[in-house]
Every structure is written in structure tokens, then in C-alpha cells.
Amino acid sequence: MGVFGQNEMLFLLQGLKWTLLLSAIGFIGGGIFGLVIALARTSGRSALRKTAAGYISVFQGTPLLMQLFVVYYGIALLGVSIEAWMAVAIAFTLHASAFLGEIWRGGIQAIPRGQTEAANALGLHYISRMKDVVLPQALKVSLPATVGFLVQLIKGTSLAAIVGFIELARAGQIVSNQTYRPLLIFGIVGAIYFIICWPLSLYGARLENRMAKAAR
């Protein structure tokens, strides 16, 4: 049996850095595109609505792993040479935009119609109506689900390991192969994910409880 020492731990933490980076890129990029998807999904034009609905249902109906594979090899086919981490980041961004778009669509539709009508009556145009009236309320309503999805996304970045990208889970696999201590290594790796995800989950649950109480 090999030893699990400082170097191995350092290697895991290097992987953790990529896990956090991929999660951040996916969440921010997915947030930006997700907003576009949510707005398209709730727009007055039926072509936009249908396109957004199709986009969401394809990403929610296929495994994240397949999305990674198709984007990863698809970009290579286009003849563009980009680094592996960028291809993976693009896949996570597309994935997150579909899920966040659907969550925020729910938030936008939860805002009573009267709000939109009042904004119209006040002469606000679309951008101001969305930016100043609907979205602030919609995002607040959707916050628990958004935090819940962030946890899903952080866990989901582990699938980049199957494409061969060295983030936390893949780093764990490599160290496990070197030290022949799979239970110890995957226990540590699992614990690291848990330490990141659990506080977020608790925060999301607390937000949800608070809102449920306020609604009563």
C-alpha cells in the first residue's frame, strides 16, 4: 500500500481548484444565458417561447455526461482547437443555462399578472418592466431552487472526470490508483464535496422555510 501524504492531499486540492472554477464558470455563464432563456420562455412571441422550451427539454431529458461528450467532440469537429477545460466549461454553461432558465421561468410566472399590467399602465417599456418590476421579485422567489441547482452543478462537475479532465473526482481516482487505498481516498474526496455542498443545501432549505412561513 502506498502512503497518503502531503503530496497526495495537495494533488486533491489542485483538483478541487478546478472543481470550484468549473462550477463558478458554469454558474455565472449559465446564469447569463439562463436569463436569456427564461425571458425567451416567457416572451410574447410564440416562436421564441417554443425554441426556449425545446432547448430546456433537450437539456433536461439527456444525461449531463452525454452533453459533455457531444459538446467536447462537437467542438473538435468544428475545427476550432480550444483547451479541454474550455470545452468542458462551455458544456456546463449550456447545461446550467437550461436548468436556471426553467427555474427562473417559474419565478417570472409566479409574479401576479397585475404587476405587469400596472407597469404597463405606468408606461414602462419591456426592459424597465422586467429589470425594475418583475425580475427582482422573480429571482427572489426562485432563490431556494437556484441554490439547490448550484449544489447539483458542483456535484455535476465531477462528470468532467469521465472525459479525462482532472478535477477533484479524477484527482481522487488517480491518487487511489497510486496508493491502492480507494476507500480512504474516495472517503476524503466525498468529504470535500460534502463540506462544500452541505452548507449550501442548508442555506437553500432555510430560505425555503422562511418563504413558506411568509406565504402562510
Added chain:
Amino acid sequence: MNYVLDFSVVFEKMPDLLMAALATIGLALAGMSLALVIGVIGVAARTSNVRPLRAAVIAFVEVVRNTPFLVQIFFIFFALPMMGIRLNPTATAIVALAINGGAYAIEIIRGGVDSIHKGQVEAGLALGLHKAQVFRLIVLKPALRAIYPSLTSQFIMLTLTTSVCTSIAAYELTSVAQIIESDTFRSFEVYFTITLMYLGISWMMMGLFALISRHFFSYPVR
């Protein structure tokens, strides 16, 4: 340097892929059924009077829900043999899916049980219904109806998660696709095709779940 898409190799292997798709559905169904069993037992333990038991269920749910499935399946893959349990990769995958799905099922079912007010049970008994009738009509059916949407969407998620079982070389769609890919080097074509197959599987399941719901749960509540 222009790449020409060539799906012919994928069509040649279509029988293999269809068999593997069936295996994926089987894996998902086995995982779901066991997850439901774990869910019901877990909720019973979660509401028991034995405190350590309650704490153990809570810890189980939180640990499973806050760690990636990939790490769970690796851990189980190596942990089972150490406990003297020797299973093939596919059986190991079913165990991992059941444990993962079970944790989510516990949370969902608990929510359904909580949604039934005690007063309704008392009202049912006061109306002279038998205890079994009260359970079936007043507790079970409304609770099932309340949790049905979240439970079925969790099942779809579990079905999509089966693709991760390729990491321990279980027999399912993704692992078969990976073998075909390494034989033919037609990566994009292979993965694009099976992505469509997954889409077909999940849409089929959604349709089936909607049909079941219309049949069993379409009665007025108010």
C-alpha cells in the same frame, strides 16, 4: 482538413445499442424500485421513536444528497468487496442507484406524509372507516398524489444518472457506446446518436408517468 460525418458505423451497431438501451431502462427500473423500498423504510425509521435511528437516516440522506454520484459509485464499487460482498459491475451499479435514489425518495415521501393532517385521519375514524380504509383512502392515496410529480421527476433524473455507471463498466448504453467509440473513432456520431436515444427514453417515461397520473389521480380534491 474537413471532417465528414459518417453515421454508417453507428447504424451497423444499432442492434447492440438498442440492447444496451433496454439494459439502461432495466437498470433504471431496478434502481427506482429499490429506491422506493429504501424510501418507505427510511421514512418509517425517520419518524420512529428511536433517536439514533432517526439521526442515522438524516445523516444518510444529507451525505448522499451532498456528494456526487460518481464518487458514491466508486466508493461502493470498492467497499462492497471489502465487506465480503462480490457483485458484478451491473449489480453494483444497481446498488449505487438504489442508495442514491433512496435518499431522495426518503425526503420526497416524508414531505408527502407530512402533508396529511392528523385531523383527517381522526375524521376518517370518526366516520366509521376501518383502519385499513383510513390508511388506503385518507393517507396513502392523497400522499402519493402529493409527491407524484417530484417523485417521477426524480426517477427521470435517476434514469439519466445511469449513464455514469459506465465508470465502473456496468452494462448499459453509455458503456456500450464507449466501446463502439474506441473501435471506430467516430466519437461525435456515437455520442450524438445515444444522446437522442436517452432523449427518447426520458420522453417515453414522462409520457408513461403522465398517463399513470391521469388514470389514478384525476379526481376532484375540493
